[in-house]
Structures are given as C-alpha cells and as structure tokens.
Amino acid sequence: MNAPLARKLRAVSTAPATPLRALSAAPAAPLLTAAVLAAAATVELAVHGYPDRLPIALILALATALPLAAVRVQPFWSALTSSAAALLALAPYQVFTIAGLPALLVCLYTQGRHGPRLPATLLPLPFLGYAVAGPGDRQVTVLVCLGALAAAVTGLTRRALAEARAHSATERAIAETLQEHAARGERARIARELHDVVAHHISMIAVQAETARLTTAGMPPAGAERLLAIGDTARTALTEMRRLLGVLREDSGAEPTRRPQPGLQELAELVDEARDAAGGATRLIVSGRIRPLDQGVELTAYRIVQEALTNARRHAPGAAVDVTLHYSPGHLRLRVRDNGPGPGLAAPQGSHGLTGMRERATMVGGKLESGAALGGGFHVTVALPIPPTEQTPDEEKTS
Template identity: 60%
Template structure:
C-alpha cells in the first residue's frame, strides 16, 4: 500500500513537471510557431494523461493557450483534430472517473478555446475591413471634391476670366483709338483696364486656390503666392478713389499688429466687398473704413453716407452672405444694415489671434 502511495505521488510530481515544461515550451512557441506548439503540447498532454493518468493545471493552461492560438491563426480544424485523442481516451481509457473527467475536459475545451481564437480573429478582420472601407470612402469623397473644384476652376477660367480679359482689352482699345478724348475720359478708361487686370489677377489666384489640392497631389507643391492682408488696405482704398471718385479714408485705432493670416485675409475681403457695394449702390458716397485693435479682438467698421438700403432687401445678398461666411470661418462675426444717421454700415469682429499664438 505504501509503495502504491509513493508511486502515485511520484506520478503526480512527474505530471506536474511535464505540465510546467509544456507551459514553458508553449508560451514562446505559441506566438512564433502556433502549429508546432499546438502539436507538441497535445502530444505531451496525451502522454501525461496516459502514463500518469493526470494532467496538471499548467498542462491544462498550456493546452488552452495552444488551442486558442490555433484558432486565432485560422487553424481551427487542426485544433479540433488535436482534441480527438482526449475524446478517445475518455471513451476507451481506464474506467477511473477522475481520468475520464480530465480527458473529457481536454476534449471539450480544445474546440472552445479554438472558437474563442477564431472569434477574435474574425473581430480583428471586421475592424480592419471597416477601417479599409472608411479609408476608401474618404478617398473617394476627397477625389470627388477635388474634381468638382477643378470643374469650377475650368468654368471660371473659360467664362469669367475670358470676359474680364475682353473688358481690359476693349478699354485699352477705346482709349487708344478714340481721338480728341478728354484727359478725364482717358483716365477713366485706363482705370477700367487696370481694374479689369486686377480682377483677372484675383481670378487667377482664386483658380490657383481651387486647383491647389490637385497640384499638390500631382507635384507635391502648393501655390505659395502671398494672400492680401490689412497692410494692403491703403492700396485698396486708392483703387476705390481712382475708380469712382470715392472719398474713402482709413482710420486706425489701437495698437496695429500683424494678426493671423486668415483673419487678415477675411478682413481685407470684407473691406473689398464693402467698397464694391458702395460703388454699386451709393456711387460717389464717402466711405470710412475703421480698424480698431484691442487686446482681445479686431473690430472693423465700413460706413458710407449714401442712401442706405433695407436689410430686408436681398440686394447684394450673395456678397453679404460671403462676408458672414468668411468671418465665421476664422471665428468672427459680421453685422450689416442701414446706419441711423444715413448710409449703410458693415461691422465685423475677429479674434485678435496672431500666427504665433495658434
């Protein structure tokens, strides 16, 4: 009896050693060689169960890890096959209940672990496929938007730019071909030609912006020509004076400083649009452009002393809408309407952020 007990203890100890060896062997191999690790661990577990009629927790752990990795690598059929010997041992092995329980557990848990690995593999594939589809959709949308911008650029070039060029050519032709023209008339025609050429330059700049993405994608470069800023306001007002005898003046308050380029461009365009509206709806009216720099924001006010117009009338509506959109794009806001003392007023406020503070 004592000898039998000693033999049982020795068998358990050997089984424990085998289980630990299986676990230590499976852990490094299971990630590098899952098939090799799965076969080796299954053979060791069958041998331990046959010879010692037991499998330790370490052996169970090594078996489950190996089966899981087989399922994770898409070898679920091999995982099921490697579980069949344990089922045969449970059916044809010793009648010892403990032995059969261990064999049945190994036979049942093998496919369960493999299915868990397979489920994880399927989840990973779903996530990867979703990410791939999202990337494809994003690329398609970007290409569609780029194509639409290119189409708009072509239409602007073919239609608008052509007509602006014709205005410049006809103004220059009329100035040179008309004999006895008063100096003032010649100056006006020269101003028309200069304005048309300036508009053509702005149009080409706009076309460059619209085509920027396509150019960058094809050549890896972008249009780096400087955009107008508040430093060019005096030149803009000079053009307005020459074009329509507008008494335009610039008033600057506070501490002028260079702001974020987006803010300066938006403010410049709002002044430009306001001067255009003044020429269109209040020709000859005086225009005051006020810039007020504060610590937190830039306040812009453009007022003419013309007849004004009701805010309910959509005259120039697209231009006013464009002002609001430009301001909103850089965190600002625009208000427009008839001034109490007469005329029309445009007020805008922008955050006084500098390029360095972004």
C-alpha cells in the first residue's frame, strides 16, 4: 500500500473518542469491572440466602461475572463461559443474580463485535430456546434471554456496519489515489506538449532574430541591438519555461488543447520552417511503402522530429540536418542527424528535450537512441512499432 493511500485510510478510520469510550478503553477497565460485579453478585447471594444452594449459586455467579476480565483477549471463551453459567443459573438452579447480567451482556456484545463470526451467531440461540420454553421464573428468564439476544445482535450489527464503512472508506481512498495518479500523468503529458510546441516556436524566434542580425547588410546599429534583444528575450523565456515545466508535471491542472494533432503529413511543412529559421540545409528523406498509421504513432513521430530539429538549431546553429523517415515491415524508423560539432555542444543527455522524446517513444512501445553520429554531428534515432492491422498483406508475409 502506498503512503498517500495509507494516510487516507488512517484519516477515515480515526474517530474522536468520547469520555465514556476513553474510560472503557482503559487497560484495567475489564478487570476492575469484573471484580466489582463479582463482589456485587456475592453480596446479592448473601442477602437472598439460598442456604441449600449457596455453594453452586456462588460458583455460577462468579462464573458469570469474572469472565468479563478476559473479554478483550479471549472474547469467545469469555462469552462461552459467561453464557453457560448464566443458562445454568437460570435453570435448573434458578439462582441467577442481577449483578451477573451486565457481565453477560458485555461478553456477548464483545464476541459479536470482535470475536469469531460463527460462534457469535450460535451463542445466542440457547437463550432464544430458554426464552421460548425455559423453566423457572418466566419473567426473569425472558428478560435475561432477550437482553442476551439483543447484546449479541447489536455486536454483530455494529461489526457489519464498521466493516461496510471501512470497505467504503478504502474504496474512496483508492479512487482518490487513482485520480491523483491519472491527474499526474495528464500533467506530465501536457508538460511534454508545451515543451514540444512552445519551445519549438520560441527557438525559431531566437534563431530568426540572430540570423536577421547577422545576414542583413547595412542594418543600423539600433536595429541590430533590437534584434539582439529579441533573441536574448526569446532565450530567457525558453529558460523560464523549462523551469516551470517541472512544476507543471506535478502541480498544474491545466486543460489539454483541443486543436487537431499534427501527423506525418505535416513533416514537410515542419522541415521547411526549420530550413527558413536556421538558414541551413534541412532535408526530408522518405523511403519504404508510405501509408497512414495510427494517430498516436504519427503524433509521436512528428513531436520527436520537431524537438530534434529544435535541439539542432539550438546547439548546432547553421548545421545541415537530415530527417530520414523509413517505413519498414513492423516499424517506422526515423532519424534526425546534424553535421554540427557533436555531443560536446549538443543537447545534454538529461535535458527536458531528450527526456520528453524518450518518454514519447516509450509510450507507444518504441525505442530511442541518441548521441554522437558516425562521421561527426549528433543524431536522434527512433524505432516505432506499427500494429499488425496497419501492415499490408505483402508486408505481413515479409515480416
């Protein structure tokens, strides 16, 4: 059981104790009560007499009252002993004491509330028989037996209600915990979306401002300073956004966007944007049998390419970038490689960008690799599985 769920269960199971409940919960309460009732039963027998039955009357009175001392540790044996002694005292000996009645009721109630369920159900049955056809003083017998039945039934009812409340509280706690986990996962997904989309466009602003400042001939110094300020502001905003992403992953409750999600059909437009923004050569190379894929796979591929292009513009400005998309049997393989300076200046392995790409690939059952490319530069390579239903019959035979 996890810690939040355990805290919820402790909270719902903790009830404020009343003074009477606190007094009855004292460790010595059963022993002292049993001693007082046993003494009261002895005095009652001495007052009433029973000269011919005094020894057996005293034994039965003590056997009815004293088991109360062990009712917390042995509820079944306490209830069994007190019940047997009470039944014998009612008939055939007819020496039942009023002081023994509270002990009998408490033992039967505790057995019904905390003891084994089957004995708690069977123990009151002899009292029902005594109430219907028992010998002796009918009025006393009926009152005692009905009281015993009521105590046992009350204990069983309280147990059933407590178990129902505990079960309901457990279900509520589990449901709240599941909702929290679902909300946390949704916030993480929103964080990835924000990083992929917003970081892409902010990086484009920074790159375009820097490119305009360096490539525009005859630009006045004031214009160059403003473009430099635009680039610095965009980079600062990007840094602040990445700092806030950690908060969003855990604490934010923002609603997801309802715009249609992009797919592989928009890759050409994405590559054109990257080429215009970076001022370098950016190519899209597609091979294999092209066909529409599952929307989740296409969105994952698009976002990974988008983030990889953003990293290339940020860490290898001006470098040529190749985006390779290959449809193979069972897999969609994509690779984004630049010919920049390599991992020394490329995105660090623990960055939000690479982490988000790896999470996206894992969510659809894919695998992502990144690092130094052969011959220089940096590469991001991903293999995304294609469900069998999306393969053509020829491809299924090949695979």
